[in-house]
Amino acid sequence: MKNLLLKGKVTRKNFELDFDLALPGSGITAFFGESGAGKSTLLRAVAGLVQPSDGQIRIGDEIWQDDEKKIFVPTHKRSVGFVFQDAALFPHLSVRNNLQYGMKRIPAEKRVISLEKAVDLLGIGHLLDRVPDTLSGGEQQRVSIARALATSPDIMLMDEPLAALDMKRKSEIIPYLMRLNAELEIPILYVSHALEEVSMLADHLVLLEKGKVIASGKISEMLTRLDLPLAYYDVAAAVVNGQVIEEDREYCLSTIRFSGGNILLPSANLSVGQQVRLRVQARDVSLTTEKPVNTSILNAFEATVVNLSPDANGQVLIELDAKGTRLLSRITSKSVNTLKLGIGKPIFAQVKGIAVIE
Ligand SMILES: Nc1ncnc2c1ncn2[C@@H]1O[C@H](COP(=O)(O)OP(=O)(O)OP(=O)(O)O)[C@@H](O)[C@H]1O
Structure with missing residues (x-):
């Protein structure tokens, strides 16, 4: 190269x-x-x-x-x-x-x-x-x-x-x-x-x-770094690289494997084996300390808090590591206190919206 x-x-x-x-x-x-x-x-x-x-x-x-x-x-x-x-x-x-x-x-x-x-x-x-x-x-x-x-x-x-x-x-x-x-x-x-x-x-x-x-x-590392300005943009997002491993025709869902687990997405003309890039916005990631059950959100991953930093309007940005993939979450400082979040804390990241880029 x-x-x-x-x-x-x-x-x-x-x-x-x-x-x-x-x-x-x-x-x-x-x-x-x-x-x-x-x-x-x-x-x-x-x-x-x-x-x-x-x-x-x-x-x-x-x-x-x-x-x-x-x-x-x-x-x-x-x-x-x-x-x-x-x-x-x-x-x-x-x-x-x-x-x-x-x-x-x-x-x-x-x-x-x-x-x-x-x-x-x-x-x-x-x-x-x-x-x-x-x-x-x-x-x-x-x-x-x-x-x-x-x-x-x-x-x-x-x-x-x-x-x-x-x-x-x-x-x-x-x-x-x-x-x-x-x-x-x-x-x-x-x-x-x-x-x-x-x-x-x-x-x-x-x-x-x-x-x-x-x-x-x-790019995947730069976007989530809390010492850089990129994570503080309104549209801040992490980039996740993965591969399509299954297409479920019955429910019209694609399964995409990434380092942190499997992501389920509404089918978007993807073929099994295809490499895809996903964009996960900080505002679409919520956190919970218990494994979520009985939820309509399909995607929840084990992750660890890598870093936290205050954002505007009482919000906090959190950099997460999902077994090798960096994610960003933006939640209120009240939630940070309630969940007792700190660096190294294991949590579950629930992801509401994921955009397929390629
Ligand atoms: N030919 C020139 N003579 C003098 N100053 C210049 C010249 N071209 C650019 N500059 C100045 O150099 C600085 C950097 O300009 P440049 O165009 O590289 O920025 P940029 O990051 O590409 O900005 P933009 O996103 O607005 O295009 C600016 O302050 C600009 O005014």
């Missing part, structure tokens, strides 16, 4: 970005942070659109910048597929010609991803003869992602690719991004300030605040 090394400083009048990151060479890494945190600047440094000082940018064996060795590869010689918020397609060219334009920029022997493959991955085969003006925002963005892919890049850089789209269009595109991630080895750096989007898509997360890297790690 290719590793990415990104290091450097970008100094502007009222802003300094300082980064030193070793990131996985595959999967989606999200750069997450508030507006002005430096996410886009970091992405632009990888593309060579910004030249950091004391810089080192390595994508696997490719060295794009190494100030010690006085190497700086200009943007047009870096094999990056850039996707922006605005699809930026050529309005006078058909979708097919937009795609071919991207592909023709690289020599034939470097083409690893065929046009057909890019078209298939983004599901745009039926749009090839149309011009961009006649496509929806979501379709345009799928074409723009396919165009970037068709250049067979070493890395995909996506700067808020869904930010200009409404919720419906966003949810149309997310499955395609997941598919790219599942089927291609190309690492994707993905800028976003939407936590829900990131928790659906990312494998790894880099948290930026005012130009500094606050933390970098696996």
